[in-house]
Structures are given as C-alpha cells and as structure tokens.
Amino acid sequence: MVEIVSNLLRQELANLAAADKRIDGRGRWESRDILLETDCLYNAEGSAKVTWGDTIVYAGVKFEVRAPWPDRPTQGSLMCGAELRPVAALKYEAGPPSPESIELGRVVDRGIRESGCIDMDSLCIIPGEKVLGVMIDIHVLSDQGNVFDASALAAIAALKTAIVPAERFDIGEDYPLQVQKTPTMCTFTRVGGRYVIDANVEEETGGEERVHITLAEEGHLHSLQKGLKGTLTPAEFAEILEVAQNRCAELAELVKSKEA
Amino acid sequence: MGSPVGRHGDKEMTGAKEGAVQRLVTPGEAIGASSGARAGTGTLKQGDNIISTKLGYAKENNGVLFVEPIYSAYLPRSGDLVVGVIESVRNNLWFAEVNGPFNGLLPMSLAPWKVEFGAAREHMDIGDVMLARVQEVDEAHNIVLTMKGVGLRKLKEGSVLELPVNLIKTIRENNEEILNILKEISDCRIIVGDNGRIWVDGDPANITTVRDGIDLIKSMGHESNVLSSIQNYANERRNN
C-alpha cells in the first residue's frame, strides 16, 4: 500500500524545522523513551523486547549445529533476518518478504557481523565437521517510527543474553554465548530539511531520506546505509556522525545494564 | 458548522441526569430482556435477551436499549463534514481518502470551481487536503462528496489532527464546551470533521497547544472526567 502524504503535513514539518521544533515537542537529538526487556521469550535461547515510544520489536536467538563451509572449516555462522509483517502497521501487506524487510534485516546483520562482536572460531565444535550457526530473528509488532534502531537494539540485547543449548546438541553443558562488543544503531531522518534522530511515524511519513549509522563502543563505524530518495553533504554526515557517537554510547550502556 | 448530533441516542435526554455508574459491556453480553425493550444501535435480539454487539457502555432511552461504543471506525453518512486528502485525480473527478473504508468521489460538477475537462489537477492535486461534505452514500457504501457549500474548500494551511470518531462527540458535547476551551487557549481556527479529523490553523506553537490537548483527550479515552482534565490543562496554559 502506498501511503499518501498530506501536503499540510510536509508544510507543517518544514515550518516546525524552521523554528527548530519537532512535531511532538522533542529536540533534534532527543529520543523517545526506550524500555528494554531481555529473556522474555520462552522458546528462544536469547531474547529481547524493545518498546521504543510506540514502536515494539522482539528479537529471538536460535542455534543450530551444522557442517561448516568447506573454505572455512573452523568457523561458525551468523544470520540476522527481520520481518515487517502486516501485524506491524496498516501499510504492510502479506506476501513474501518485502524489500523493506530484507533491508532492515541486512543492515542490522552487517552492524553485528562487521563489529566482530562474535568470534566465528569460537563457534567451532569439531573442525571441518560441526559448527554452531547463530540465527537472530527480528519481529516487528508495532511500527510507529524508527524500527531500525529498535531492531538493532533488540538484536544485540538478545544476542548478549543468549545461552548456547549445548546439552540439547549433546556437546557439553549449556554456556552463555560470548559477545565481545556492543554495536548499536542511530538513524537520522531528514524532516523539514534537516536531520533528526528517532523520527516518529509522522516525521517518517512526511520526511525524506534516512541514514543508518552503526557504531560499537570503540567508536568505529561498522555499518552505514542511506535509504530512500534524497542526498546528503559530507558536512551533514560529519555532524550526524558526532551525534551518533554520543547516542550509540548511551544505547550500548543500556544493553550492558541488562547483562548478567 | 454541523450540529452535534448524537449518533447513538440523544445525550441530553439520557446520560447525565442518571448519575449511575455506567456499565461497560462486551460483545455477546445480555443487557436486558427482549420483552418490553427495543434493541437499538450496538445491540441485537438473541432469544429472550437483548445482547451487546460492541465493547461499550450500555444505555437506555425511552425503552430503547443501546450501546455507546468505546471505539468506532468512521462510517460515512450523508451530510457529514469531512476532512479528506486527495488520493488520485482523473480528468473530471477526484478521489479523496476520508478515513473510512472507501474513498470518496468528488465529481467536477460538485467542485467549488469552474473546471475545464482535464484540468482537475490544476485545482487540487494528490496530497492536497480539503473540507467537504458527504453528499450521498449508496447501499454499496460508495461515497459522493461535495464542495459546494459555505466554508467548503481546499485547506492550504494549518495541520490535521486525528481523534477516534466516538471522541469527536465528546469534544462537541454541551455546546462544544471542550472545543471552545481549545480555541480560547490556542487562538487557533479549529474545524472538527465528522470523520475523526480535526483541522487546526494558527501559529506553530499554538497548533502544538491544540495537538497536546487532543492527545490528552485521546489518552483519556472514554473516562468521564475528560472535561475537567482539559480545564486543568487550559489553566496551566493560561498561567504560562
């Protein structure tokens, strides 16, 4: 379903931006409240629920024992997928995974994978024969803006609280998955001509392009993505990167507060 | 502006004077015997009982039992004032999204302008917001809109807020008491559509005042003290 955007909404967002205001009264670099719960899904080996404003996202971690890829006999694997199912908003339709779902899953996947937070060699059980596969599934239940940041947060929090069910796989005693870093995402959306963080549903509807930045606690970039129609300048990127440094550090602290 | 017609019975005649605790009922729940009473909106006769078909408050008026729903989707009726958004344009007509199940059709002949065939887009294009009236709803729920009438026009400024249609009634109660408070503290022009859309025009800061008030009403839902909460909110604003 293609949403029609009312011209009055665009106009109002532009007027508000000119007065350095946002439609829900927040500051440019101010996020909505975030509630992070972990270990909340009975059948998942690691799980998290993120309530971010009115956006609700679950992430669940499952493991499998499988044969390694021939060219990497000692390495396990990691896969992160996302579903923007029709439950999440009126605009989502049934059918095979949409390009939006796939983009969401892959952007979150890259941030986690490329941060190196999981040592793939640590997932080896018997070299050349058996390795662990880690699968993170992101399930968006309510999309009221900024599902990307909420999904990335849920994914890393679920991963950090995951227990490898070794007994079930007959490979020893259960143990916590080792996750060395805490990559988190900060998304910037152009609303009324300038970037803001954590756009709500009206700002996304009446806004333009967005930039997703994933940083780990050492402050390095691990994943970038520009989505939707629009362009940005190097100066704008420098500005939002600085904001992302602070923001991602806060989010990483939030995740760490849930670790045992 | 349209008069505040009670959709589910006349509030002035029933509601307030009883003062009893309102009974919240769920679908299938019996709200009275079918002998004697008549089944009004939100109810059905089932065997010996009149049952509720909706989540809402059970009420009675002159022997008619009815249920005032907590939440209802907008179903257009002829005469409704609606705030619509143009969704598509043809040579000689517009389709507007009016917050109901079906789009409304505005033929060129019912537009406020003299339109040349094929030039409809020059007057209103996709995304434009308009104030219209429902001219006609047929049995298949097709909706014809009109913009011929006092005040009906394309809305070029301001912003559109949303409120569930059952709460639209709340802000119009007692001669638009809540609506008048919002107008007074914000100094905005406010037009309330029957379709759960409210058009507000004024300074950006003043529009925010109205938006916060509407959000307050939304969050209070069907509570009986909406009015006093709005009065408190208004006092805070006046003191600032």
Next chain:
Amino acid sequence: MGGYGDVQLLRDDGLRLDGRKLDEMREVQIEAGVLPAADGSAWVKHGLNVAVCAVYGPMEAHPRKIQRQDRAVIDLRYNMAPFSTSDRIRPGFNRRSREISKVTAEALESVVLVERYPRSKIRVEIEILSAEAGTRCVGITAASVALADAGIPMRDMIVGVASGKVEDTVVLDLDKAEDNYGQADLPMGILPTTEEIAFLQMDGDLSVEEFNLCMEYNMKAAKEIHEIQMDALRRRYESKNGGA
C-alpha cells in the same frame, strides 16, 4: 498425534506431569490494546504460549477478487514467529499455517456481523511468539479480544480451547508433552454465551463417550476464559491511561 509409546503422562497419584488435575487448564492471562499501531489488539498468555493479535479495518477489500458484495471478509493470517518453537521455523507461510488461517477466519466470520460492511475486509493478524501446544486456540482467544477492542460488532465473543486424550484418559488443555505423546486432540472455538461451536478440528482416536467428555471440558473452560477476556477489555478502559 505423535503416537503413544512408553512416555508416562499421568502420575501415579492421578495428576498430570505438571501437577494439573484432568479437567484443569493452564493459567491464562489477557491484555487488550497492547499494539499502538493497530485499531484493536490483544496479548494472550496461555500456559507458555504467547499470542499477539492486531486488527485493522474495516477497509476496502483488496484484491478485488476477495471482495463480497453483501458482506465483509475476514483477511486473517496466523503466523508462528521463527523463534516461537524449540527448532527455528523458517519465515513464511506453510501448509499448516495456511489451513489454520483459513478455518480461523471462517470461525470469526461466524461471529462478526460481517453483513454490516459490504465489500470490505477486516484484517486480523495473529502472531505466535511462544508455542507450547494449543497455539491455534490461543490465537482465536486473542483475535476475539482484539476485534472487540477495535470496535468490530460481534454477536458473541469466541474462545479457543482444546481437550484430548492421554494414556486412555480424557484431559483438558494439552501441554506440549501431552500433545506430542497423547492419543487425541480436539481444539474448538466456542461462543461462550450461546455455546455454539465456530471452530472444530480433531485428530487422533476418541470414542463417542470420550468425545462427549472432551466437549464438556471444553465448554467449561470456554466460560472460564471468557471471564478473563471480559476482564481484560474492562480493565483497559476502567483504569485506562494511555495506549499500550
């Protein structure tokens, strides 16, 4: 049914492995209005099952071929989240979820006053977040609350509940072990006020006497769950302050 080998499902004291009596159901908790984006929604925890349901609409029925001139259609998806079971489920529709979606939609069409909304559809999205036997029933219970929350008119609520047979004994509300190793499972969708049956499936082996006892257990449980449904809807508005 998984067939019955030497797995013991009833204890020597006559109670079930989790300590329940034969006609005792698992604990049920319900919340209404949990999803801010939806017109109506519900969360149901039944034992270790968790289902969430969103309702959108009524809206114009698309694609056109599903449109009915005289009534609304219920456009329903029952879906199990990939992490909802002990072995991960590949995302996407499978034969099982398609069948459950079809019969669940038809069950709901039997209680919703669909003739009020010609050419429309009402979208019902059931998501199973955690599964431990009986998810289709939990989905029905959740959908009914979400529809009421969305202001959709219905002539009754509908409750999903199952009974079955383990070790030649009829029991109410099978848990995972009982479902896997039991002899029969009879899930039903019951209109709690009128006692009509809108959803009915069964597999396994039941005598007529056993079936009748299952039915009796299901009816009793439906009334209990109905109370919890009504309580959830009332709580949402009696102490209401904000959406989710």
